Amino acid sequence: MSQLTIAGNTVDVNEEGYLIDTTQWTEDVAQQIAQEENIQLTDRHFEVLNYLRAKHNEGVPISIRKVGKSGVVDIKEFYKLFPGGPLKKSSRIAGIPKPVSCV
Amino acid sequence: METVLENKPVVDQQEKKPVKKVLVICARGTLEDVYAALIMANGALMEGMEAKMFFTFFGLDAITKVKSDHLHTATVGNPAFMRNLPTMIGGLPGFEALASTMMKKEMDKLDIPEVSEFLEIIDASGGEIYACKLAADMFHLNKEDLIDEVKDIITVGDMYALAEGEGSQIIFV
Numbered sequence A: 001m002s003q004l005t006i007a008g009n010t011v012d013v014n015e016e017g018y019l020i021d022t023t024q025w026t027e028d029v030a031q032q033i034a035q036e037e038n039i040q041l042t043d044r045h046f047e048v049l050n051y052l053r054a055k056h057n058e059g060v061p062i063s064i065r066k067v068g069k070s071g072v073v074d075i076k077e078f079y080k081l082f083p084g085g086p087l088k089k090s091s092r093i094a095g096i097p098k099p100v101s102c103v
Numbered sequence B: 001m002e003t004v005l006e007n008k009p010v011v012d013q014q015e016k017k018p019v020k021k022v023l024v025i026c027a028r029g030t031l032e033d034v035y036a037a038l039i040m041a042n043g044a045l046m047e048g049m050e051a052k053m054f055f056t057f058f059g060l061d062a063i064t065k066v067k068s069d070h071l072h073t074a075t076v077g078n079p080a081f082m083r084n085l086p087t088m089i090g091g092l093p094g095f096e097a098l099a100s101t102m103m104k105k106e107m108d109k110l111d112i113p114e115v116s117e118f119l120e121i122i123d124a125s126g127g128e129i130y131a132c133k134l135a136a137d138m139f140h141l142n143k144e145d146l147i148d149e150v151k152d153i154i155t156v157g158d159m160y161a162l163a164e165g166e167g168s169q170i171i172f173v
Helices: A027-036 A043-058 A064-069 A075-081 A086-094 B031-046 B057-063 B095-109 B115-124 B133-138 B156-162
Strands: A002-006 A009-013 B021-026 B050-055 B128-132 B150-154 B168-172
Touching (some): A027 A043, A043 A075, A075 A086, B021 B031, B057 B133
Parallel strands (some): B021 B050, B021 B168, B050 B128
Antiparallel strands (some): A002 A009
16 A cells, blocks of 8 residues: 655555545545546546546446446547546546456 | 675566557357457457457458347357257257347346447447458458448458557457
């Protein structure tokens, strides 16, 4: 376990950089992690992140297919918003655990 | 006297060479083989790799409009399928269709899309789908017979060109 310092606050992350406690997530945390991933967050990104967080809170496992059918974003745009592994990157930025889905 | 190793062993210094790109060749038309190919290609895209798919011979069924969502799994000549089932039963009319429907239901529970939807997802994710020219000629298939996501019908030479580049791997199903 390691820690990430954001605006004076520390949040706990695992060895892969995913937040351990999702309640520690703030928009600043998202901004900082996104910067590490070389992503400049826009309102569109936050719409996706909020969707992912809502699904996670409902206990629904997330997959590319579900995101594509969410009505929030289609698969093409999802890949464009979070290039190079969208599901993993967006989950990390959204402060939820690494997805375990193979599809 | 103590010996100090000035240089670490070479093994430790070896750089990781990640897979950057995959070309998945699918030559089979059975449900499980097609899904194996689809899942590996899609999985590569999900990991941020490039992925291309090449369908040949019976694999063309997976990208043929009228067939892609009606693939079957073999109930005869497949010893791993219900091993206590006598082979003769597996050969009864309709048995293969029934077994295939049941398998698809199980996959749906796991949120695995149908073949045509899976191909749409792969296409939308930046993957590229190609058909084999020789096999298409042999089965008398034109571009119109194939699903819209098929980019082109290409030769084996063109196929190898798809796999060009560093960190590229070819997977054959």
